Amino acid sequence: MPDSSSPDHDQRLKVLLKEFFEQFFLCFFPIWAERFDFTDITWLDKEVFLAPPQGEKRQLDLVARLRIRPDAPPPQPDLKELVALVHVEVESRESVQQFRPRMFEYYTQVRRESCLPVLPIGLYLRVGLEGIGWDAYEEYFWDHRLLRFEYAYVGLPSLPAEEYASGEHLLGVALSALMRTPHERWVELYAESLKRIALSGDNDWRRFLLTECLEAYANLDESQRQQFQTLLDTEPYREARPLMMTTYERGKAEGKAEGKLEERREMALLQLDGKFGPLNDAVKQRISEMTPEQLRLVMLNFAKATSLKELHLED
Numbered sequence: 001m002p003d004s005s006s007p008d009h010d011q012r013l014k015v016l017l018k019e020f021f022e023q024f025f026l027c028f029f030p031i032w033a034e035r036f037d038f039t040d041i042t043w044l045d046k047e048v049f050l051a052p053p054q055g056e057k058r059q060l061d062l063v064a065r066l067r068i069r070p071d072a073p074p075p076q077p078d079l080k081e082l083v084a085l086v087h088v089e090v091e092s093r094e095s096v097q098q099f100r101p102r103m104f105e106y107y108t109q110v111r112r113e114s115c116l117p118v119l120p121i122g123l124y125l126r127v128g129l130e131g132i133g134w135d136a137y138e139e140y141f142w143d144h145r146l147l148r149f150e151y152a153y154v155g156l157p158s159l160p161a162e163e164y165a166s167g168e169h170l171l172g173v174a175l176s177a178l179m180r181t182p183h184e185r186w187v188e189l190y191a192e193s194l195k196r197i198a199l200s201g202d203n204d205w206r207r208f209l210l211t212e213c214l215e216a217y218a219n220l221d222e223s224q225r226q227q228f229q230t231l232l233d234t235e236p237y238r239e240a241r242p243l244m245m246t247t248y249e250r251g252k253a254e255g256k257a258e259g260k261l262e263e264r265r266e267m268a269l270l271q272l273d274g275k276f277g278p279l280n281d282a283v284k285q286r287i288s289e290m291t292p293e294q295l296r297l298v299m300l301n302f303a304k305a306t307s308l309k310e311l312h313l314e315d
Helices: 007-019 021-028 099-114 161-165 170-178 183-198 204-218 222-232 247-254 258-276 281-288 292-302
Strands: 036-043 047-049 057-059 062-068 083-091 118-124 132-141 144-155
Touching (some): 007 021, 007 062, 007 083, 007 204, 021 036, 021 170, 047 099, 099 118, 099 132, 099 144, 161 170, 161 183, 170 183, 170 204, 204 292, 258 281, 258 292
Parallel strands (some): 118 144
Antiparallel strands (some): 036 062, 047 057, 062 083, 132 144
16 A cells, blocks of 8 residues: 555645545545535635744645535534635555644644634544544653543444445545455455446546546455456446456556557656746656556646646645
């Protein structure tokens, strides 16, 4: 699994959740999904300083400004305007001990700066806990608890993959790769999930995001890949087979030709230079070091991006 500080990890989950934000709530917090108006979301680029003003600066993963539906209860009493912020932070470490105080610091700064109600949510990729619930950060002085800060969380490893892979929402299908699955069922469930996404009727962009996430976290070994390829040749998958080409198969089809990859890098540099102006050496270096999958993801984001920072090509 990618490291939590990896640009691939950041870009993958942020882009996916932005595109399927309502489904995120429908999958994991359906009661709250009925209270938010997802037709008008404003995404905020939020930077916070830990221990300001000299502390480390962090870019929050996702901060969304949404309206509360008029028929929903206000999140706080005497709220003048039915508007709130939702902050989602993704954590892929194997422990959340260090994550909990960070969530408290993030909340404190975002709440103070915005003066709006803030709903904080942690998305755990490696820590399951109870699956879905409330986690907490506490501070004590001897045996007296001075502070308890709570935030909602989704612990993917504790959720049943088969339930979400067969559920109503495609985001749950994609994230099922990070959920609890019987080992003997994993390859079949992976193939079923790819088929479901391929035949969903969604547009190419959204299907790519879902498939790329599912594939990235599947981590099939060579034996499982061979089992998967054999499965694709059976009758249940023949209809969807042309739409189920994975990165692994694309690499085989292209022969992983370095010359072809270099051509794609040159084309990417020309397009980026044309849209964002002269590229500095650091950006060119990042492009030169990208794998075919990383480069493809960048160029699929290219049309919607307004800056190199959005493409994680600049800090």
